[in-house]
Each structure stands twice: as C-alpha cells, then as structure tokens.
Amino acid sequence: MNAPDLRPWIRPGDTVVWGQACSEPATLVEALLAQADDIGGVRCFVGIPADSPLRLPLVPACVDVHSYCGAGTNAALHAAGRLQIHPVHYSRLPAMLGRGGALAADVVLVQVSPPDEHGRHSLGLGDDYFSAAIDTARVVIAEVNDRVPQTPGARTLSPEQWTTAFSTSRPIGQMPTPDVADDVRAVARRVAALVPDGATLQFGIGALPEAVLAELRGHRDLGIHSGIINDTALRLIEAGVATGARKTLDRGVAVGGLFGGTEALFDWAHRNPAVALRPTSYTHDPAVLAASHRLVAINAAIEVDLTGQVNAEVAGGRYVGALGGAVDFLRGAAASAGGVPIVALPSTARTRSGLSHRIVDRLSGPVSTPRSEDLVIVTEHGVADLRGATLAQRVERMIAVAHPDQRAALDSDADRVLASARA
Structure with a gap:
C-alpha cells in the first residue's frame, strides 16, 4: 500500500521508535509525518539518517523528535530547534527505549524482509538498539519490503508478533562510501x-x-x-x-x-x-x-x-x-x-x-x-x-x-x- 493509514494504531502523545540508517521503514515514516496532525502529535526517537523523509520542512510542528546523534539531516533539525539530543552511551539505548525507560516505546515501526520458507521475516538491515523495544511496545507495525535481504543472525518476526503490516517494494536508503581528502x-x-x-x-x-x-x-x-x-x-x-x-x-x-x-x-x-x-x-x-x-x-x-x-x-x-x-x-x-x-x-x-x-x-x-x-x-x-x-x-x-x-x-x-x- 502506498499510503498506509496509521491513525487506528497510534494515539496522541505516543512515543514512536524505528530503525535507523538503511533499516528505516521509509513508507511508514512518510505516512506518520503526513498523518501526525490527525493523530494529535507524537514523540519520535530516531537514529542516523540515510535517505530519511524526516527532514525540514517536512516535519510537522506536532512531531517532537529525539535522537542520540546529530548526523546528516539531524544536524539541521537540531539547529532549527526541532531535535532533542540524548547524550547517552549507545549500549544504554535498548534500556532507554524498553519498558520503564525514559523513552519507552509505545509504537515500533519496523522494516522487514519477505518471509522465508518458515514464514518468518528478517529484520534484514538492522537489529541494533531498536529491536529491544519490539518486545515491550503496545503496537508493532511492519513494512514488508521485498528489497530487504534475509540476513543470517538477524532477529526474525512472524506475523503474530506484529499488530499490522503493509507490503512495499521500494529502494532502500543508501549510505555510499564517502570521498576521502x-x-x-x-x-x-x-x-x-x-x-x-x-x-x-x-x-x-x-x-x-x-x-x-x-x-x-x-x-x-x-x-x-x-x-x-x-x-x-x-x-x-x-x-x-x-x-x-x-x-x-x-x-x-x-x-x-x-x-x-x-x-x-x-x-x-x-x-x-x-x-x-x-x-x-x-x-x-x-x-x-x-x-x-x-x-x-x-x-x-x-x-x-x-x-x-x-x-x-x-x-x-x-x-x-x-x-x-x-x-x-x-x-x-x-x-x-x-x-x-x-x-x-x-x-x-x-x-x-x-x-x-x-x-x-x-x-x-x-x-x-x-x-x-x-x-x-x-x-x-x-x-x-x-x-x-x-x-x-x-x-x-x-x-x-x-x-x-x-x-x-x-x-x-x-x-x-x-x-x-x-x-
């Protein structure tokens, strides 16, 4: 679906968390930004952006953005007063986003691969800090992107582990090798x-x-x-x-x-x-x-x-x-x-x-x-x-x-x- 409706699942004031960099579920994030005013405002925790839709001037005023970093387009958000920084050690992020944490996730948006032969979907491009929040969030919304690889070792999810899912086929945001001086x-x-x-x-x-x-x-x-x-x-x-x-x-x-x-x-x-x-x-x-x-x-x-x-x-x-x-x-x-x-x-x-x-x-x-x-x-x-x-x-x-x-x-x-x- 090109424009998934997230309004039935996200409540005003919810904390929404998703994967960073290439693991960002871009279709779901775009939908969240478009529907935030109707939802009534949310708090988001984000990481390193790759080709993220979360950028000025696309972030509605009712979206309160938090992060551990000022990389990439996050720097402009912070300079504009639209990003709150949490200066914490990376190893502490799972606890911060889990139950009882300072930014405990109410909703997790997750990008996953198509199912394997056992019907399980790989996190594919990032397990990282955010997957810990999957176990404690009230709502888990999956974007099943057929461009996402099935990666060994990565956590896998079955449909009963998420609240709802939407299928996409969209290029993944990339982080090419930078030029070197x-x-x-x-x-x-x-x-x-x-x-x-x-x-x-x-x-x-x-x-x-x-x-x-x-x-x-x-x-x-x-x-x-x-x-x-x-x-x-x-x-x-x-x-x-x-x-x-x-x-x-x-x-x-x-x-x-x-x-x-x-x-x-x-x-x-x-x-x-x-x-x-x-x-x-x-x-x-x-x-x-x-x-x-x-x-x-x-x-x-x-x-x-x-x-x-x-x-x-x-x-x-x-x-x-x-x-x-x-x-x-x-x-x-x-x-x-x-x-x-x-x-x-x-x-x-x-x-x-x-x-x-x-x-x-x-x-x-x-x-x-x-x-x-x-x-x-x-x-x-x-x-x-x-x-x-x-x-x-x-x-x-x-x-x-x-x-x-x-x-x-x-x-x-x-x-x-x-x-x-x-x-």
Missing part, C-alpha cells in the same frame, strides 16, 4: 599501521574509519565486530583480508548491528553465512568486547585537547556527532588482550572562516570521552599513546601530533593547561 587518507595510513594481522576490528561511521579500512588491504585474517558493516568492509571480506579466522567469538563471521551501504552490500548479505546481524546488547556487550581477539577500536573525533579529552559531538557550535558507542568500544579494546583503543582525526579542518585546529588547549564542545580512558590518538603527524601517561606526558605527546603551525601556541599554553588539570 588527502589529510584523512594520511591519518588512515597511520592508523592502519597500528592494526596487527588477525585483529578484530570495530569502526565508526564516516570518511575516516572507511579510509582506514581501505588501507588494510595488505593485512591478513582480520575480523569484524562492529556497530555497522559498510561497503568498504564488504570489499575486505571479498578480498580475503577479513576472514575472521582468528576471532575468539563468531569465528569466520563478520558481526554488526546494522548495514550502512549500498545495494551491493544488501545483495551480498542476503542469506550469506559470512555475516550476522546482532542486537546492541551483543555488539556492545563489555564481556564480548573484552573477549575479542586483539580488538582494535577505530573512532573519529571533532577535536581532542592536550590532556586527551575528546569532543565527538559539537563542531562550530552545531551538534553534528554523537556520544554514541565510542566509549563502549574504546573500553572494550582497552580490556581486550592486545587491543588498541584508537581515536583518529586530522590535525586541522577547513571551515567557512578558514583553517581551524583540532588538537586544542581547550575543547569548544562537550567531553564525549574523558581523559580517564585508555586512548591512542592518531593524526597525520603521528601517534600519541596516552595509555598510562601522566598529565605532563599527555601534553607533550599531544603537542607532537598537532599541526606544526599550531605547536608553538600549544607549547605556550602547556603550563596553564597542566595547572588547570592539576587543580
């Missing part, structure tokens, strides 16, 4: 040099983590255990680089919470035993991460200060990132035998007003990852291993990986930074 590629090469053969990889979303994956083509027997699986990871698997042969858990299988890529990735995932989707309760489980063989966590940042505090949320006064799963994975990598907890970023960024420096004496945004975590900071100018380092050692090592034009200014700030850090 020269400075990002230079950072990626330094990060790749820290990855040992046989390591288990976690990687975030964006140009830098994908650039790192592209630099790993000469490695052997890498494994994947990540919140997301993308096209670049697919190419490593197809090239025989990411075999998962040395993984402690899920040996030979790439594990992720969601797919964020193109149709090539979706087609590859269909009934492919080399991949498995898992819920956030598994992908971000501290015990699972600590048990992973040489877990290397690769996460980007907006800026890092001289003591190792990381801002991954706000840039230029705009909320564009997330607290997300970085701390979950960085802690997991630090606890993993032979693991490496990496935060990577170019030393500068081009803005409308010129070049800005990203290794700074003081953060311009919130502390997303505190200096108390074990971290290895990487820029195109070097590697600052802060694990076990004193405050003075941290400042010295961070200045060494800053842009050369910024080092003198940072050096002059060092005494003040240390005095403040010790206070």
Whole structure:
C-alpha cells in the first residue's frame, strides 16, 4: 500500500521508535509525518539518517523528535530547534527505549524482509538498539519490503508478533562510501599501521574509519565486530583480508548491528553465512568486547585537547556527532588482550572562516570521552599513546601530533593547561 493509514494504531502523545540508517521503514515514516496532525502529535526517537523523509520542512510542528546523534539531516533539525539530543552511551539505548525507560516505546515501526520458507521475516538491515523495544511496545507495525535481504543472525518476526503490516517494494536508503581528502587518507595510513594481522576490528561511521579500512588491504585474517558493516568492509571480506579466522567469538563471521551501504552490500548479505546481524546488547556487550581477539577500536573525533579529552559531538557550535558507542568500544579494546583503543582525526579542518585546529588547549564542545580512558590518538603527524601517561606526558605527546603551525601556541599554553588539570 502506498499510503498506509496509521491513525487506528497510534494515539496522541505516543512515543514512536524505528530503525535507523538503511533499516528505516521509509513508507511508514512518510505516512506518520503526513498523518501526525490527525493523530494529535507524537514523540519520535530516531537514529542516523540515510535517505530519511524526516527532514525540514517536512516535519510537522506536532512531531517532537529525539535522537542520540546529530548526523546528516539531524544536524539541521537540531539547529532549527526541532531535535532533542540524548547524550547517552549507545549500549544504554535498548534500556532507554524498553519498558520503564525514559523513552519507552509505545509504537515500533519496523522494516522487514519477505518471509522465508518458515514464514518468518528478517529484520534484514538492522537489529541494533531498536529491536529491544519490539518486545515491550503496545503496537508493532511492519513494512514488508521485498528489497530487504534475509540476513543470517538477524532477529526474525512472524506475523503474530506484529499488530499490522503493509507490503512495499521500494529502494532502500543508501549510505555510499564517502570521498576521502588527502589529510584523512594520511591519518588512515597511520592508523592502519597500528592494526596487527588477525585483529578484530570495530569502526565508526564516516570518511575516516572507511579510509582506514581501505588501507588494510595488505593485512591478513582480520575480523569484524562492529556497530555497522559498510561497503568498504564488504570489499575486505571479498578480498580475503577479513576472514575472521582468528576471532575468539563468531569465528569466520563478520558481526554488526546494522548495514550502512549500498545495494551491493544488501545483495551480498542476503542469506550469506559470512555475516550476522546482532542486537546492541551483543555488539556492545563489555564481556564480548573484552573477549575479542586483539580488538582494535577505530573512532573519529571533532577535536581532542592536550590532556586527551575528546569532543565527538559539537563542531562550530552545531551538534553534528554523537556520544554514541565510542566509549563502549574504546573500553572494550582497552580490556581486550592486545587491543588498541584508537581515536583518529586530522590535525586541522577547513571551515567557512578558514583553517581551524583540532588538537586544542581547550575543547569548544562537550567531553564525549574523558581523559580517564585508555586512548591512542592518531593524526597525520603521528601517534600519541596516552595509555598510562601522566598529565605532563599527555601534553607533550599531544603537542607532537598537532599541526606544526599550531605547536608553538600549544607549547605556550602547556603550563596553564597542566595547572588547570592539576587543580
């Protein structure tokens, strides 16, 4: 049905939750936005947008939008005062959306595959944090999209587990591999040099983590255990680089919470035993991460200060990132035998007003990852291993990986930074 009627199922004031990125049920979301005024207003919790209909000026005033991130079109919603941010660790999202949580879901909109031979429908493109809400929501509305793959490991639903369903045949929103600038590629090469053969990889979303994956083509027997699986990871698997042969858990299988890529990735995932989707309760489980063989966590940042505090949320006064799963994975990598907890970023960024420096004496945004975590900071100018380092050692090592034009200014700030850090 092109325009499903959701009004019989959704009540005024309901909290509505759905899958993010490529797992977003776009037809149901479009219907919700079109019918929100008739329903009487709702609260929605959303994640990373791919090609989402939830964008200005299409969001009615009666729709109260919440998210954990400011990625993509979410940034414009937040700047316009139409998005409320929840700065929570990714591992906490299932509890927040489940019964008794701060955003307990009344209604879940879910995109699923056609039925398999047993009559069950795969979540297909994302199990992730939202599927936990399926078990406690009053209403579950399914969009059965014949473009969605049947993915091994992903949760499956039978018709008796949803309230109502609508059939669609619509292209899935895609997240193509981003273009990579020269400075990002230079950072990626330094990060790749820290990855040992046989390591288990976690990687975030964006140009830098994908650039790192592209630099790993000469490695052997890498494994994947990540919140997301993308096209670049697919190419490593197809090239025989990411075999998962040395993984402690899920040996030979790439594990992720969601797919964020193109149709090539979706087609590859269909009934492919080399991949498995898992819920956030598994992908971000501290015990699972600590048990992973040489877990290397690769996460980007907006800026890092001289003591190792990381801002991954706000840039230029705009909320564009997330607290997300970085701390979950960085802690997991630090606890993993032979693991490496990496935060990577170019030393500068081009803005409308010129070049800005990203290794700074003081953060311009919130502390997303505190200096108390074990971290290895990487820029195109070097590697600052802060694990076990004193405050003075941290400042010295961070200045060494800053842009050369910024080092003198940072050096002059060092005494003040240390005095403040010790206070």
